[in-house]
Amino acid sequence: MSSGYIPGMERADAARNRARILAAAEDLFRTRPPQEVTMDDIARAAGVGRGTLYRRYPDRAAIATALLDAHESALQEKLLRGAPPLGPGAPPAERLAAFYAAFADLLDDHVDLVLGTEVGHSRFTTGAYGFWRAHVRSLVVASGASDPDALVDVLLAPLAPDVYAYQRRERGLPKERVVAALAGLSALLGPAPR
């Protein structure tokens, strides 16, 4: 007895390896189609064994989520406490348009990452989707539109990373045109409540 030990704490080598893993993964996801990046690739690039990798991240999605987290948190913060029209204060339609624009920015920077997140159709089960959904839902409610629960997922659908990637890459549309089209959707929330 006596060996003092602080249970919740991460050992130094563990921390170092986690950093390595995230750095290597970010690099690989940027370099090539994320669906083609294997756990093995990441482990090798990070210079750690498979066991070490799996200990922390059960699959690609977990890694991509971890990488994405910082960026998503920043946007979430702005939605909750930032200045209008993104944050509270502006009318719902304008807030939704601002959200669309901000999200398009985020997608533009990290589509590969977001696509890498999706294993199967996990998009909806990820914590982040719940947040976006709650936010947009509150805007729909505030606008007085009918049946927010049905409308909210319809409004979020165009932000699916594969749709956005298709518009930008396959169709070659500039971000502005996509955002403008999304702004059109926002019109459904106002200005006059219905």
Add this chain to the structure above:
Amino acid sequence: MSSGYIPGMERADAARNRARILAAAEDLFRTRPPQEVTMDDIARAAGVGRGTLYRRYPDRAAIATALLDAHESALQEKLLRGAPPLGPGAPPAERLAAFYAAFADLLDDHVDLVLGTEVGHSRFTTGAYGFWRAHVRSLVVASGASDPDALVDVLLAPLAPDVYAYQRRERGLPKERVVAALAGLSALLGPAPR
């Protein structure tokens, strides 16, 4: 030389095996999560060898597409030559709403199949997406809305099978409410051109 042979024709055993494969696949897709159905399962259930299966269908998507084809063709026919509001003759907003409703019907009957179609993010490269896109685009153009090329994919996004499945299954929404929400979108196309 002389062995008479008609090149384009399918041999009797080949036809029989194709029927077996499609029947087995349809059954399996209905029975369990389509992403979990392996080519091997299908081959075994159909009572054919792997080689035979791969000869005709390179992957799950090809099989699902073949199964879906009949249903999609029927809808395509109605869009092109059917009675209004689905077919030509009605104002764009009404035609879009009718299309949404019809597509929801199709999804309701065959979500599993459509989900089975998607290998990676192949949804957009399939021939059918091109058709739906062309149809909706023509409606957008007719309505006079701006930038049809950007708007069309936004309008089609909520019909992504995973979105629809999420609304119906995870959220437990009845078809009618989803269709009603989609009908809300149709309002963007009119009635008055802008």
Add this chain to the structure above:
DNA sequence: CCTTCAAGTGGACACTATGTCCGCTTAAAC
């Protein structure tokens, strides 16, 4: 009938990725 021959068949094979397991190593507290 019987022959012919290419379309068609099916299972073995090589390959790739996944996820787990477990003996060894090492950080860190005493």
Add this chain to the structure above:
DNA sequence: GTTTAAGCGGACATAGTGTCCACTTGAAGG
């Protein structure tokens, strides 16, 4: 320096994919 458990990493078992090729069989001609 000793002890303890967290952490490590590579070997392994498993599973699915797609290809290849020797054999079988349908169907047309003689």
